[in-house]
Amino acid sequence: MAKGFVAITVERCKGCGFCVEFCPTKVLTLSSAFNSKGYHPPQVVAADKCSGCDLCGMYCPDFAIFGARNAR
């Protein structure tokens, strides 16, 4: 099981890409799908690599994503 998980609030996202760029283990990529405002939110491509470090959450200017550790 992955050490952590990441949660995305798709409708808050403005597609800046900060979370994708600064995730240390490259868990995310920007999706080709649109949210209702026309932005491309991130999607998880490597859930097993997520450490739950929440760096994505600290970088996200729109409070649209966060990570947390899984209970052991």
Add this chain to the structure above:
Amino acid sequence: MSECLVDIPADAINPVEPYLRSERIPHIWCPGCGIGTTVNCFARALDESKLDLNKVAIVSGIGCTGRVAGYAALDSFHTTHGRAIPFATGLKLANPELQVVVYSGDGDLFAIGGNHFIHAARRNMDLKVICVNNLTYAMTGGQTGPATPDHVISTTSPYGVFEPAFNLVQLAEAAGAAYVARWTTFHVKQLARSMEEVMKKRGFCFIEIISPCPTLYQRRNKMGDGLDTMKFYKQVSKIRNGAPTSECGLTKSGEIVVGKFVDRDRPGYFEMLNAQMTETLGDRYVIPEASSCGDC
């Protein structure tokens, strides 16, 4: 609102959420604007500091950054342009138990509010001043401000800025600040730590955060979007804790010196007031009690 793409525990919440007026989100800031990132750091600093949030107040001036007070789930006040510091000073004097945070932009704090800044620092007023420096007056359309570096193109400097900018960290130190640090929005961990540190430090504390304004500043200067700016910060920043602030001036595309530059103890405003009055008036002087109204 459609939620996450992977299964998460039902009780998991974004650590920033308890510090936001969630009903006001989404906020007005543009895609790739750095202000929201600084708010994440502030929320984490509040969390770590374990402060009683009933005793924390946040005061902003006018500008894109000035909106922070309206999104923070604290006692907030959105003052008139440039007047965050005098308003905050009044709060602190009337209720010294409050932890008073001033959160505003470079234009608000250093142009129209510049005098208030230097005098609050001179008095070592116990305020925590957080300045999001996007190097421009963003909200009004990207005009040249007192922190806009040389050669930058702005609405009011279409042929390039030629007047020298303030070096904000040097100004803060010279005016008397007890604590001075600078980070960029790339340095989220360090910024959160500095914010937490100033919550415990007495006296006038100043944190400058270099932050992207992709819509006005970066676009006009062909510096890309928010993400390009974050990568630029990563590339050109150099951490130099304790660096002389005189060596920390900013240029359009050169090195950005970041770190904690000043951490010193100076007598605070109340200490100086009480010492002087006691010296002059002796027993006739009654030290004012914190005028706290209990649990409010």
